[in-house]
Amino acid sequence: xxxxxxxxxxxxxxxxxxxxxxRLALIDLDxxxxxxxxxxxxxxxxxxxxxxxxxxxxxGAVDVARSALAAGADALGVVHVREAATLRDAGIKAPMxxxxxxxxxxxxxxxxxxxxxxxxxxxxxEKIAAAAQTATPSQPVLxxxxxxxxxxxxxxxxxxxxxxxxxxxxxxxxxxxxxxGLFTHLAVADEPQRPETASQSAEFDRALMIAENxxxxxxxxxxxxxxxxxxxxxxxxxxxxxxDSVRVGLGLYGLSPLPxxxxxxxxxxxxxxxxTFISSVKEVPAGQGVSYGLHYVTDQPTTLxxxxxxxxxxxxxVATGGPVRIYPAGAEPRTYREVGRIAMDQMVIDLGAxxxxxxxxxxxxxxxxxxxxxxxPPVTDWAQAAGTINYxxxxxxxxxxxxxxxGGSWRNDTTER
Numbered sequence: 001x002x003x004x005x006x007x008x009x010x011x012x013x014x015x016x017x018x019x020x021x022x023r024l025a026l027i028d029l030d031x032x033x034x035x036x037x038x039x040x041x042x043x044x045x046x047x048x049x050x051x052x053x054x055x056x057x058x059x060g061a062v063d064v065a066r067s068a069l070a071a072g073a074d075a076l077g078v079v080h081v082r083e084a085a086t087l088r089d090a091g092i093k094a095p096m097x098x099x100x101x102x103x104x105x106x107x108x109x110x111x112x113x114x115x116x117x118x119x120x121x122x123x124x125x126e127k128i129a130a131a132a133q134t135a136t137p138s139q140p141v142l143x144x145x146x147x148x149x150x151x152x153x154x155x156x157x158x159x160x161x162x163x164x165x166x167x168x169x170x171x172x173x174x175x176x177x178x179x180x181g182l183f184t185h186l187a188v189a190d191e192p193q194r195p196e197t198a199s200q201s202a203e204f205d206r207a208l209m210i211a212e213n214x215x216x217x218x219x220x221x222x223x224x225x226x227x228x229x230x231x232x233x234x235x236x237x238x239x240x241x242x243x244d245s246v247r248v249g250l251g252l253y254g255l256s257p258l259p260x261x262x263x264x265x266x267x268x269x270x271x272x273x274x275x276t277f278i279s280s281v282k283e284v285p286a287g288q289g290v291s292y293g294l295h296y297v298t299d300q301p302t303t304l305x306x307x308x309x310x311x312x313x314x315x316x317x318v319a320t321g322g323p324v325r326i327y328p329a330g331a332e333p334r335t336y337r338e339v340g341r342i343a344m345d346q347m348v349i350d351l352g353a354x355x356x357x358x359x360x361x362x363x364x365x366x367x368x369x370x371x372x373x374x375x376x377p378p379v380t381d382w383a384q385a386a387g388t389i390n391y392x393x394x395x396x397x398x399x400x401x402x403x404x405x406x407g408g409s410w411r412n413d414t415t416e417r
Contacts, residue, residue: 003406007273011374012327012367015277021404023276023309025397027059029067030407031269031373035254036071038267042229043246047220049097051077051249052087058314058395059253059272060403062090068252069094070410077247081110088113099146099183100154107131116142116180120154122164125171132176143168144181145211145218149203150196151187161207165214172216181220181245182211189227190257192235197228201240220244226251227258230266255379255390262378270379272394273372274401278326279346280306281357281364290348291340303356307338307368310345314397315370316386317342323377323385324349325369329362335377338385 006014007026040048050073056064065076065087075095078084084098098110099118108131110117119125125143132141145168148155156164171177184204188194204223211218222245224232229248232241250256254270256263263270284304290296298304307324311317321337326349336349356363369376371393379390386393 003404007372007406010327011325011333011372011376012369013273013275015365015367021402023313023401024274024404025058025401026273026275026372027063027403027405028269028271028273028373028407029063029405030409031254032059032064032067032252032271033071033407033409035252035268035271036068036073039229039246039248039251040072042233043242046242047074047222047245048072049075049077049222049245049247050252051247053077053079053083053249054395055083057249057253057391058397060405061087062092063403063405063408064252065090065092065094066410067408070408074245075116077249081105081107081113081115084113084115085109097144097181099144103127108134111135111141116144118144118146118183119164119168120146120148120156122156122160122167125164125167125177129171129176132171138175140172140175140178142180143177144183144220144222145179145216147182147184147204147207149184149200149207149223151185151200153185155184158203158207158210161210162214165211165216169215179211179216179218181222182208182218183222183247186223186225186228189225189231189241190259192227192231192258198237198240201237222247225249225257230258250391253394254373255394262380270371270373272379272397273376274309274370274397275372276307276309276368278305278363278366278368279308281351283354283357289340290350291343293341296340296348296350298350301354303351303354303363305336305349305351305356305363305368307347307349307370308345309370309401310343310347312344312398313401315342315347316382316388316393316396319382319386321385322347322370322382325376326351326363327367327369329366331361331363333375 050068052061079100097116146155221243224246228241229246232238254268288298325335327333338347371379383390
């Protein structure tokens with residue numbers, strides 16, 4: 001049985017033979033393309049920037065980028081220039097924006113890669129212009145000025161925007177740069193009723209006026225992230241929030257940014273499925289302590305199962321009671337809770353009854369899914385167990401866990417890689 005059919009028909013990847021994946025993050029690219037189509041339905045003809053920073057939130061940037069573009073994304077968004085270099089090295093030629101720089105950023109590389117660049121400060125603009133002066137062949141670098149409208153992170157303050165805009169216009173006149181866009185980042189769009197989002201939109205309008213007064217003519221205005229993209233219509237703020245372009249990250253991956261709202265309610269399909277196989281099953285008496293610190297002690301004779309995933313694989317050590325769905329060959333699938341402290345390489349679940357170590361019951365080697373689609377636990381359950389957000393859970397899954405992508409309309413064949 002293939003990885004694709006096993007996952008989609010049964011909710012897990014089967015154990016076929018020694019040497020197959022012992023643990024994997026299966027990436028369903030068809031689900032990702034479905035999500036892109038869903039997002040496009042919300043934004044109409046506006047530009048869609050698919051945010052694939054941080055290795056596509058842990059999903060694998062190259063394959064995700066290919067699928068996002070195939071499904072209708074107009075451009076790709078990354079944070080660092082070196083993230084963009086990885087995509088260019090893979091042969092991806094689509095428009096690409098990188099917006100977070102340090103004094104050690106290689107802007108000459110950025111120009112060779114034909115990147116559009118976010119600019120949050122005067123020092124960035126000066127370094128970009130200097131790189132443009134030596135570029136061969138010389139062509140204007142497309143810039144997006146980023147303004148801080150209230151988030152307090154990177155982005156130029158409105159009090160300093162006039163000076164930055166004037167300097168950018170001077171470089172435009174010299175033919176070194178072209179300010180294509182103006183953008184900001186929303187602070188509380190995941191709490192739609194809060195007034196700060198409207199205030200940020202108003203500040204953004206003031207920033208646009210300052211830029212235009214300096215002689216700049218940005219053609220692309222963007223401030224909406226995933227939560228703003230999904231709530232703008234309900235708030236009757238499509239024009240104020242969606243503008244000319246939206247930058248969507250989390251929604252691509254089928255995850256909800258809105259507390260209490262599931263991906264299904266937003267019309268999204270989860271893309272990552274994290275799985276391994278039970279590596280040990282043993283009987284223990286009542287009073288058996290489990291894992292470091294012995295914070296969990298069995299209250300009756302029972303069966304413990306070992307799940308070979310731990311914090312070295314990106315599962316948060318602080319998580320308590322995270323769900324694991326087990327698919328034993330000789331019994332109905334069931335979701336159990338992790339017990340005891342999560343270790344570097346493993347965690348334990350209490351199967352709740354003695355006698356389950358009998359090989360005929362099929363627990364040893366059974367697929368164990370921490371999160372996925374369908375009847376598998378959602379990522380949000382692990383986020384709640386760890387006291388964090390779903391963004392962090394998927395992004396922190398470590399390179400030790402192979403990413404195995406399936407589907408994707410851009411493939412010329414059915415090869416799974």
